Amino acid sequence: MRREFLFLSILVPGPEHPKRSLDIFLQPLIYELQMLWDHGVEAFDVSCQQNFKMRAVLMWTISDFPAYGMLSGWTTHGRLSCPYCEENTDAFQLKHGRKSCWFDCHRRFLPSDHPYRRSTTLFTKNKKVFDGPPPLTDGSTIFHLLGEFGAESTSYCGGNGHVPVYGVGEVHNWHKKSIFWDLPYWKNHLLRHNLDVMHIEKNFFENIINTILNVQGKTKDNVKSRLDLPLYCSRDYVEVVPPYRLKVARKTEFFDWIREDVRFTDGYASNLRNCVDYGQGKFTGMKSHDCHVVMQRLLPFAFEHLLEKNVHKAIAGIGVFFRDLCSRTLTAEGIACLSENIPMIICNLEKLFPPSFFDVMEHLPIHLPQEAALGGPVQYRWMYPFERYMFHPKKKVKNLSKVEGSIVARVSTKKPHTLLNITFHRKFVRRVDDQLAMMIEERDRVIPRMPLNCLPKLVERVGKAITENYRSKNMHICICIFLQIVRILCNMKVFTWTLYGRTTRSTPRKT
Numbered sequence: 001m002r003r004e005f006l007f008l009s010i011l012v013p014g015p016e017h018p019k020r021s022l023d024i025f026l027q028p029l030i031y032e033l034q035m036l037w038d039h040g041v042e043a044f045d046v047s048c049q050q051n052f053k054m055r056a057v058l059m060w061t062i063s064d065f066p067a068y069g070m071l072s073g074w075t076t077h078g079r080l081s082c083p084y085c086e087e088n089t090d091a092f093q094l095k096h097g098r099k100s101c102w103f104d105c106h107r108r109f110l111p112s113d114h115p116y117r118r119s120t121t122l123f124t125k126n127k128k129v130f131d132g133p134p135p136l137t138d139g140s141t142i143f144h145l146l147g148e149f150g151a152e153s154t155s156y157c158g159g160n161g162h163v164p165v166y167g168v169g170e171v172h173n174w175h176k177k178s179i180f181w182d183l184p185y186w187k188n189h190l191l192r193h194n195l196d197v198m199h200i201e202k203n204f205f206e207n208i209i210n211t212i213l214n215v216q217g218k219t220k221d222n223v224k225s226r227l228d229l230p231l232y233c234s235r236d237y238v239e240v241v242p243p244y245r246l247k248v249a250r251k252t253e254f255f256d257w258i259r260e261d262v263r264f265t266d267g268y269a270s271n272l273r274n275c276v277d278y279g280q281g282k283f284t285g286m287k288s289h290d291c292h293v294v295m296q297r298l299l300p301f302a303f304e305h306l307l308e309k310n311v312h313k314a315i316a317g318i319g320v321f322f323r324d325l326c327s328r329t330l331t332a333e334g335i336a337c338l339s340e341n342i343p344m345i346i347c348n349l350e351k352l353f354p355p356s357f358f359d360v361m362e363h364l365p366i367h368l369p370q371e372a373a374l375g376g377p378v379q380y381r382w383m384y385p386f387e388r389y390m391f392h393p394k395k396k397v398k399n400l401s402k403v404e405g406s407i408v409a410r411v412s413t414k415k416p417h418t419l420l421n422i423t424f425h426r427k428f429v430r431r432v433d434d435q436l437a438m439m440i441e442e443r444d445r446v447i448p449r450m451p452l453n454c455l456p457k458l459v460e461r462v463g464k465a466i467t468e469n470y471r472s473k474n475m476h477i478c479i480c481i482f483l484q485i486v487r488i489l490c491n492m493k494v495f496t497w498t499l500y501g502r503t504t505r506s507t508p509r510k511t
């Protein structure tokens, strides 16, 4: 895919995050997707030299976990934040930590005769687990339930017009009917929204490493956690140093190893020695990819001689799981093996780490093999390509006080040119370029004097240019000029434009 087409930009006015109103701005996209599904568009196949009817379908969405909530309509906070377990979750709220906790929610995924299920000491004290994994809800049932709960679509009630859906936070977490349900095929999809492996892996890694290194403010083993521990577990290290914490000498040994001995091939990872902060005893400035590399390539053996054997094995297990999950080729047997292993891996961590360690990011890996079985290798379903692409728009920023606006201005100039270069013959492009150069020259000459008064004159000239080209059947030039006019008018700050019949305002809002 060409880089120019990786992002489909939409204009979201205003300084504030759209949050639930995002669906309002997705309406043009959904309209086009519906058209592409129902009617299709005429396209030209260069290899066969013939026209064909092109239809398109939206397979799934890829986003981080907060955006998952905005796109799917399932709130990703609180006790019911897992979109797979839904109301069948065993998550609870910690008494002192006051956070939702997924501790001991994974024994139910183990085989029914597994000894862990009957243990009353290793996990929640005096609790045995006999339940099976939570059932999966298919698209048609969700669609039906949304109607039953009375979840409204934002495009009908408006961004601020939502009333709380019946039973939200208690029996379900649907806060709206996502606009994607307007697509006729959406309820037949088996995988609609992807859990982003990149962010899950990064958060999981940070939680582990900060707890092992006991980084103040970041560790999950804090005072509140120690107060909560006796309420849920029968463990004897309430007052002493827990087995998963590195002692000072071992920590120095670990950092020395990272600084002196760890070497990767060129371009494989950034220089990890720069991330070691001896003074504060932690890693600093690690990017998502650094976490990815350390998690998969170093964790499986890093703590072999530094921590106890059972702790090392539990930590290595999660590193190996992510390494296998992210492999380029996945087989049915491999995915079955991952599904079988992950409950055991998380249970091994539950045996060691305190309940406060298990937030939703430590729970979500349990559903990743199932998504891999439906959607294939994670390389096509995670955020890395999009995050990396952001490097290029960020290079375009000239005005640091208005970063987003600066990116939009540069991208909007480039897009018509790219489209023209791909769609039309060179001689047409040259003519269009000439027209655009004239237009820009006109704009630069006219604007400094008296922008609003000169507008009719500009419109008249542009109108003439469009009419002439229309008569000579150069429709593409007409379209291009129109795009350019919109850009010029936006630059002149004559008006800001919003989508779908919102009011057109004479003064631009701050961005």
Ligand SMILES: [Zn+2]
Pocket: 082, 083, 084, 085, 086, 363, 364, 367
């Ligand atoms: Zn779940």
